[in-house]
Amino acid sequence: xxxxxxxxxxxxxxxxxxxxxxxxxxxxxxxxxxxxxxxxxxxxxxxxxxxxxxxxxxxxxxxxxxxxxxxxxxxxxxxxxxxxxxxxxxxxxxxxxxxxxxxxxxxxxxxxxxxxxxxxxxxxxxxxxxxxxxxxxxxxxxxxxxxxxxxxxxxxxxxxxxxxxxxxxxxxxxxxxxxxxxxxxxxxxxxxxxxxxxxxxxxxxxxxxxxxxxxxxxxxxxxxxxxxxxxxxxxxxxxxxxxxxxxxxxxxxxxxxxxxxxxxxxxxxxxxxxxxxxxxxxxxxxxxxxxxxxxxxxxxxxxxxxxxxxxxxxxxxxxxxxxxxxxxxxxxxxxxxxxxxxxxxxxxxxxxxxxxxxxxxxxxxxxxxxxxxxxxxxxxxxxxxxxxxxxxxxxxxxxxxxxxxxxxxxxxxxxxxxxxxxxxxxxxxxxxxxxxxxxxxxxxxxxxxxxxxxxxxxxxxxxxxxxxxxxxxxxxxxxxxxxxxxxxxxxxxxxxxxxxxxxxxxxxxxxxxxxxxxxxxxxxxxxxxxxxxxxxxx
Amino acid sequence: xxxxxxxxxxxxxxxxxxxxxxxxxxxxxxxxxxxxxxxxxxxxxxxxxxxxxxxxxxxxxxxxxxxxxxxxxxxxxxx
Numbered sequence: 001x002x003x004x005x006x007x008x009x010x011x012x013x014x015x016x017x018x019x020x021x022x023x024x025x026x027x028x029x030x031x032x033x034x035x036x037x038x039x040x041x042x043x044x045x046x047x048x049x050x051x052x053x054x055x056x057x058x059x060x061x062x063x064x065x066x067x068x069x070x071x072x073x074x075x076x077x078x079x080x081x082x083x084x085x086x087x088x089x090x091x092x093x094x095x096x097x098x099x100x101x102x103x104x105x106x107x108x109x110x111x112x113x114x115x116x117x118x119x120x121x122x123x124x125x126x127x128x129x130x131x132x133x134x135x136x137x138x139x140x141x142x143x144x145x146x147x148x149x150x151x152x153x154x155x156x157x158x159x160x161x162x163x164x165x166x167x168x169x170x171x172x173x174x175x176x177x178x179x180x181x182x183x184x185x186x187x188x189x190x191x192x193x194x195x196x197x198x199x200x201x202x203x204x205x206x207x208x209x210x211x212x213x214x215x216x217x218x219x220x221x222x223x224x225x226x227x228x229x230x231x232x233x234x235x236x237x238x239x240x241x242x243x244x245x246x247x248x249x250x251x252x253x254x255x256x257x258x259x260x261x262x263x264x265x266x267x268x269x270x271x272x273x274x275x276x277x278x279x280x281x282x283x284x285x286x287x288x289x290x291x292x293x294x295x296x297x298x299x300x301x302x303x304x305x306x307x308x309x310x311x312x313x314x315x316x317x318x319x320x321x322x323x324x325x326x327x328x329x330x331x332x333x334x335x336x337x338x339x340x341x342x343x344x345x346x347x348x349x350x351x352x353x354x355x356x357x358x359x360x361x362x363x364x365x366x367x368x369x370x371x372x373x374x375x376x377x378x379x380x381x382x383x384x385x386x387x388x389x390x391x392x393x394x395x396x397x398x399x400x401x402x403x404x405x406x407x408x409x410x411x412x413x414x415x416x417x418x419x420x421x422x423x424x425x426x427x428x429x430x431x432x433x434x435x436x437x438x439x440x441x442x443x444x445x446x447x448x449x450x451x452x453x454x455x456x457x458x459x460x461x462x463x464x465x466x467x468x469x470x471x472x473x474x475x476x477x478x479x480x481x482x483x484x485x486x487x488x489x490x491x492x493x494x495x496x497x498x499x500x501x502x503x504x505x506x507x508x509x510x511x512x513x514x515x516x517x518x519x520x521x522x523x524x525x526x527x528x529x530x531x532x533x534x535x536x537x538x
Numbered sequence: 539x540x541x542x543x544x545x546x547x548x549x550x551x552x553x554x555x556x557x558x559x560x561x562x563x564x565x566x567x568x569x570x571x572x573x574x575x576x577x578x579x580x581x582x583x584x585x586x587x588x589x590x591x592x593x594x595x596x597x598x599x600x601x602x603x604x605x606x607x608x609x610x611x612x613x614x615x616x617x
Binding site: 002003004007028030031034163164166167168170174175177178 | 546549550553576577579580581583584585587588589591593594595596599
């Protein structure tokens with residue numbers, strides 16, 4: 001950026017949020033002003049730098065820091081060891097090397113204690129203060145060592161120029177002021193005061209390559225080769241973050257059993273226990289995100305959410321704009337900037353033993369961080385489903401169900417006893433189903449009239465037993481009795497939306513009927529049967 | 539001094555001095571008696587080095603104290 005370019009940027013400047021900063025250096029920093037403000041404008045920061053009076057850095061450090069103040073230090077060797085200042089001439093006598101190193105440590109600590117916004121150390125040639133020239137080299141090396149030990153960045157690149165330093169007090173090469181300003185703004189704009197605590201990751205095509213439901217466990221991978229490499233790198237970074245105290249959560253629209261099996265299959269760098277929780281279900285990710293936040297008792301502003309699907313990212317972002325939503329890169333080339341952003345969100349100055357054990361701590365807490373899925377809950381109900389053949393007798397209850405039920409009702413038709421009998425005479429069968437569970441008996445809760453041509457004419461279920469997958473388990477039993485597909489004489493009514501929700505999930509429309517495909521239904525619902533002990537009452 | 543140099547110099551001085559453009563032209567054509575303060579000089583040195591890719595020596599700095607000296611310096615440097 002040239003002088004005139006920087007001037008032009010500032011003249012075109014929009015109104016940005018103002019940010020005052022005190023540039024703390026012993027030399028004349030005024031020449032930096034234009035470039036600092038121009039680079040700030042490029043980052044949408046209305047930077048307002050102020051500079052210390054020339055040669056007053058030491059005095060400034062004597063004054064306690066104003067809590068509101070943002071300070072940025074640009075330190076040269078003479079700011080750490082006073083006798084190294086070229087402008088003061090070469091001292092006749094110099095302190096010992098050890099004393100110089102101690103002075104440097106003390107002065108640097110005084111800067112660090114002020115918790116500045118940033119510190120740069122600019123190496124510069126050391127004046128011939130020592131009788132032994134090797135001592136100068138050693139001191140130069142020691143100063144760099146002290147700076148590194150305190151995790152302070154160097155600004156390398158021969159930025160010091162003795163000509164302007166002696167002439168106008170500015171220690172920087174005037175042609176490199178742009179570079180100095182750029183580096184300062186990079187540090188300011190990337191420094192996060194707030195480290196995120198939770199990383200919520202999608203699984204399909206994010207944590208692993210492939211879609212689990214399509215490819216099964218054998219088909220997904222995160223091997224360090226071909227399409228798996230991005231996911232391998234990602235998992236290795238998640239493992240590192242976990243060891244540094246970041247809580248990793250899996251959030252996936254997937255079958256929870258399948259996800260658990262996949263995570264514990266030993267294929268990946270992380271297993272199920274590396275996650276503080278696994279949320280696998282078909283609810284919206286924003287709803288899950290809220291639940292994760294409540295379960296962990298951590299605010300959403302501490303969350304980073306990563307997904308390959310921009311729709312999911314948008315859905316969560318629309319509900320919770322405090323969640324940082326990041327797209328998992330589609331290509332390897334995107335991984336570099338992706339990791340840079342992640343590192344900004346999770347950068348830590350110090351990792352403690354407590355950090356290393358954080359995931360285990362949360363997993364062991366009495367507030368259960370791991371979501372139980374619906375099937376687990378249903379299994380605990382110990383449900384028993386009895387299929388009753390009511391073709392020949394004992395039809396009162398099932399007839400009552402057919403004529404009374406509205407919501408889970410195939411077509412809303414009300415049947416007379418004589419109509420039922422006529423269908424039975426033509427080969428139809430009438431079934432009911434009774435339910436009991438750990439809480440007691442629920443009685444007859446389901447009825448179905450099914451013809452010899454596999455056409456279901458009536459199908460109802462009591463709304464008292466919704467969300468138990470009874471209808472799934474029952475149809476599975478029907479498919480054992482009736483070979484081939486089942487046809488449904490379905491019709492929308494004002495109130496049978498719940499039935500149509502079931503229908504649209506499990507049947508397709510064909511001619512004037514809906515069709516439940518035998519093989520398809522069995523393969524998709526075989527787990528539903530496992531939730532019940534099934535009995536037949538002929 | 540060629541036209542490009544003149545134009546760049548005008549823009550530099552306009553940016554630093556924040557005076558009307560016609561004043562800049564007048565100052566460059568009739569430079570006698572005008573002297574700049576040290577802060578202005580530093581800014582001009584910075585701008586000259588940046589825009590003309592020059593590395594001025596310390597001895598050149600004092601020659602940026604007035605428009606007359608500045609024009610003379612640039613002519614000397616071949617601009």
